[in-house]
Amino acid sequence: MQYVTGIDDHRTSTGLDNRKLLMWAFLGSDVMFFGTLIGTHLIYRNRSLSGPQEEILSIPITTVSTFVLLMSSLAMVLALAAIQRGNMGGFRFWTVVVAVFGSIFIGFQMFEFAEFAHLGLTPRTNLFGSTFLVMTGFHGAHVTVGILWMWSLVFASFKGKIHQGNALQVEIAGLYWHFVDIVWIVIFGVVYLIGAYGAENRALESVEHAARAASLI
């Protein structure tokens, strides 16, 4: 049997490109994955019996890392726009910016995890530690995969494997990167800002409650 290869290789009966369809299907499944992690964290919120909780979250530092990740998304679309116009220099520059900003974000996350460990919060400490670190850890793993993907695109472009004719490969990598960004938008809003709001007061009340209980004994 002979197979004809050509420009329509990736066309499906739906009229959509199968690679893009696959990426959107994957992102749909990843929505469920992160939804489970974020949902579990919210269900167990304020249920830890000991150890530090949301009061140790640093909003100023996380706002900066969120800004860095958002700007990496901007760099990603600028890289796509560049390659779609055949500007390979621009594509390489913006893709490297994406990888560097992603690495800075991971650096912030490593710093945050180290600080938490210093304050006594590990995945074993309490429910907050387990759900928060697993959720943000998996997000960090996704960012790391994205960084490797960006570098592979840059190296492939030097070998001539990425060019204006197959810019769709960059668009698909971009979909993945933007997805990682929107997951962080949700985590930053729901887990950090809403979660940490008034957390110091709650922690103080908890300490006072424990002290009163101890004085009664």
Place this chain on the structure above:
Amino acid sequence: MAAESAHHEEHNHPGPRQYIVIGAILAGLTLIEFGVFYLQLDPALMTWIILVLSTSKFMLVVGYFMHLKFDDLRFSALFFSPFVIMITIAAVLMALFFNLTR
């Protein structure tokens, strides 16, 4: 035909200038979120403000950076269907959990 379709889609996508404007709006919304956190607001009001701001950022990235606003509607269906299922399951589980452990 597929190549033509892809070419047509590319022409529908925003240009670098629009991307930069969207990036600036995203940065501005993040700054507002940061500011709102330090205002002494009622927790319920603060929660709603953050939810609205986060949803706006989410929709801007999905619509413009991921091009869902301009691409085939079936991509949107593929992405948002699991989203609706996930939010429903999480909401039901949270309601059940809170009622059972109250």
